[in-house]
Amino acid sequence: MDLSINRFRAQANKGFTLIEIIIVITIIGLVVAWAGNRIFGQGDKAKAGLAKARMSEISAQLDMYKLDTGRYPNTAEGLRGLLVNPGSATNWNGPYVKNADAIKDPWTNDMIYKSPGDANRPFELTSLGADGKEGGEGADRDLRSWD
Numbered sequence: 001m002d003l004s005i006n007r008f009r010a011q012a013n014k015g016f017t018l019i020e021i022i023i024v025i026t027i028i029g030l031v032v033a034w035a036g037n038r039i040f041g042q043g044d045k046a047k048a049g050l051a052k053a054r055m056s057e058i059s060a061q062l063d064m065y066k067l068d069t070g071r072y073p074n075t076a077e078g079l080r081g082l083l084v085n086p087g088s089a090t091n092w093n094g095p096y097v098k099n100a101d102a103i104k105d106p107w108t109n110d111m112i113y114k115s116p117g118d119a120n121r122p123f124e125l126t127s128l129g130a131d132g133k134e135g136g137e138g139a140d141r142d143l144r145s146w147d
Contacts, residue, residue, distance in 0.1 A: 044130060044139035047106040051127045055145045058082070058103060058111065058125055061096040068093045072115045072123050079103040079113045105143075107132065121146060 061082050066072050069089040073081030081089065082096040082103060097103055105111055105127035117124035125145035129136050136142065 047130070048139070048141075048143060050106045051143050054102075054105065055111070055125045055127070055143070058097070059123075059145060062123060065089075065092075065094070065096055066122075073113070075114050079111060117146075119146075 058079065062072055065082060068091050070091070071089075073079070073086060073089070077086040077088070080086070080103075082094060083100060085092040085094065101108075103111055107127075107130050109128055109132045112126040112128070113123065114126075115123035123145075127143040128134060129141050129143065130139040133140070134142060
């Protein structure tokens with residue numbers, strides 16, 4: 001009987017050492033860091049794709065504006081002309097977008113609108129990327145409607 005009690009006490013005192021716990025926590029931390037980097041690195045690619053999709057939507061709304069008014073908004077009127085009548089547009093039948101957020105890029109920066117555009121384009125849309133500044137690489141790269 002006494003032998004079985006000692007065996008029970010030996011099993012109850014058995015546990016993890018501090019070194020084992022530190023090793024497990026380190027491994028978990030490395031896995032989480034690796035997975036987080038993979039997941040969050042894809043977020044910038046998704047936002048760039050969303051910016052291109054939003055440019056396509058805005059382009060379609062600009063085409064609707066032109067069908068109604070006979071012209072695209074000029075650079076001075078800008079994309080705001082899709083929200084409110086700039087005053088100089090006859091037959092304006094807007095708003096052509098739901099709200100001001102619809103004319104911003106996924107990083108909440110204003111899209112840059114130019115009309116007429118370069119190379120005989122009727123207009124150009126540009127997103128300055130994650131940093132909101134001209135130029136850049138990766139997530140900070142500028143995106144243009146004609147790219």
